[in-house]
Amino acid sequence: MTLSAHTTRAVDLRVEPVDEVLDRVERSLQTRLNRDTVVRKRRSIGVRTDRDTWVRIERRGLDRIGVQGGDGTASAEALRGIAKPAWLVGVAWREESVMWRADETELLLGAPVSSAVVAEDPQLSEEWWAALNASLDALTAQHTNRIATPDTETLTQELVTRTINSVFPGVDTVVVEWRPAHADFNWANITAPVFCVFDWEDWGMAPRGLDAANLWGASLAVPALADRVRSERRGDLESRDGKLMTLFVAAKILGLYADPDDPRLGAAWETAERVVKGLRTG
Known part of the structure; x- marks a missing residue:
């Protein structure tokens, strides 16, 4: 066939x-x-x-x-x-x-770190984290007319609102900062021990913090690694739009098609509840 x-x-x-x-x-x-x-x-x-x-x-x-x-x-x-x-x-x-x-x-300079969602700490070097930060900072500083297509779906304000409000109703989801993003930034698309990011088919403009939020969401089964991602990308994830992207990613983990055996559920709920409270009182 x-x-x-x-x-x-x-x-x-x-x-x-x-x-x-x-x-x-x-x-x-x-x-x-x-x-x-x-x-x-x-x-x-x-x-x-x-x-x-x-x-x-x-x-x-x-x-x-x-x-x-x-x-x-x-x-x-x-x-x-x-x-x-x-x-x-x-x-x-x-x-x-x-x-x-x-x-x-x-050819890639290293092997993919793991599957998309990491199950154990990959023990990444300080040089690796520095290279990740340098690449993400360089990416967000550039310009494009492309629009990101995570999961092949065009990333619009309407999509952000629909996804977040499906799990966290009543949150003000208006995005202020749109920046270039890889849009599929997970552990299967980045390499180690030498940092390199590949599979760029979905890149384009997205709310600030999308890539950091995606990597955070893919790290939640390893709490120390998720904390490291949030620490390294604090500037993005603590911005208003970065908080929205945290909820955007969390909603995908916790939403209608959530896997009850997903080890990330508890950590996603805990962080999301804190973010929602901050957005409503901030």
Whole structure:
């Protein structure tokens, strides 16, 4: 079965046959893909090439692309002062209501820290934290017309309000500061022992503190690590918009589709309640 989407059914690339897709990418990029190195995620595939580069292949519905064109990794090449692999070349094609895109980049300087949500302290160096801060500071100081698309959903004021109020009704959710963000900043998309951030397909303008809040939320199963994230990114997370992004991330953890076995639930509630109280009395 080919993955050309005549249907709108959900597709999980972790289980679908993808040989035809890999064959097409090899022909388009004129390289050989090492099938033994394939890394599958729900909507993307990563694989090493025979010229010691990395290719990321993504499947995204046209309704999830919008005016930005789905070229996040390529457009991120214009960003400066950020530790990330250089973009080399890309190719895209359409199949019915779906766009496929393959981007070739340099190899990462290290391995991903963990899965998206960390389960144990990764024991990161002071140099690592300094590099993270330098990259996030450099990112937020730049300019773009792109709008962030976390989970492929365009990040608007309406989305912020709907997400937060679904769990924390009555909070004033008006965002004041919009800054460039990676928008999928979690432990699966950053490396160690050398800091590097990759998978830039969703980057764009977002409320201040989104990246810090995402990393905090992904760290809650390890309280000391979550505290370290909040300490390192205190300026963002203690701003009004950073508090809103803390609630935005917490609402995703605690909302309608919350996993009752998620070890982050208690810490997310505790922090969120404190933030809500501060916003209402501040």
